[in-house]
Amino acid sequence: MxxxxxxxxxxxxxxxxKRLAWKPIVEEGDRGITASKFSGVPWLAENESYPRCGDCQALMPLFLQLDLSKIPAELVGRFGNGLLQMFYCTDCGSYMPLENNKLVRIVQPSGNAQSLQPDAHPSFPAKTIVGWTQLDDYPNxxxxxxxxxxxxxxxxxxxxxxxxxxxxxxxxxxxxxxxxxxEEVYTVPGDKLAGYPYWIQGIEYPYCPECNRRMEVVFQIDSEDNLPYMFGDVGCGHITQCPQHKEILTFGWACS
Ligand SMILES: [Zn+2]
Ligand SMILES: [Zn+2]
Structure with a gap:
């Protein structure tokens, strides 16, 4: 044949x-404390301290903040409600999910926000997500x-x-x-919401520490796409979430 x-x-x-995935459409700059964005100033509650690495105590830059009410309609509710935030230690961050050198969480920006100066914490040049481009995505x-x-x-x-x-x-x-x-791969590379993970070394879905369910991909953050940051040697990272416990989120990456 x-x-x-x-x-x-x-x-x-x-x-x-086939699954749908969405690539973020971005504009330079930080358009507000609750905006969906790559890096910039995160929404923090008035009295909380800025997130630090659980291993080396360094201040961790915000990598991603997603307003879960402003993602494509097909996805609203799937990942929970509120602001999904990912902070990652650029000093000692490891590829392993479920470790202390990252903070991935969903916060409810209902109370007073802390007013943070942009230079009071490490940050990359912020990019605000202003829209989404829908794509067909296929498994690795x-x-x-x-x-x-x-x-x-x-x-x-x-x-x-x-x-x-x-x-x-x-x-x-x-x-x-x-x-x-x-066997050609049709998985969409680069930063994207939902879809399939672009695995580099093999399937690396983490398992929920509470219920042992396989965690599902929320967002793929690739090396040097929207953030000027490289995970190892051109690694590709994934924010994953337990389908049962929406508050259990993590981030891991792999490179070849
Ligand atoms: Zn660290
Ligand atoms: Zn779970």
């Missing part, structure tokens, strides 16, 4: 996995197997066995070079 035919046969499977090839598309490699014979029961596809002994085309 030609690779083109295989891809055609797999199209219904791929369509079934690392997730194919659990979604019902199996690539079984025989490295000694340089061949591959492909199986996708939902579309009745079984291919034996395809050459590995052809298979690479079938």
């Amino acid at each position: 030609e690779i083109k035919e295989i891809l055609e046969q797999l199209a219904p499977w791929r369509d079934a996995q 090839s690392q997730e194919y197997e659990e979604l019902g598309l199996i690539f079984d490699y025989d490295f000694s014979a340089n061949t591959i066995h492909i199986e996708c029961p939902s579309v009745g596809l079984v291919i034996e002994n395809l050459s590995m070079d052809d298979a690479l085309e079938a």
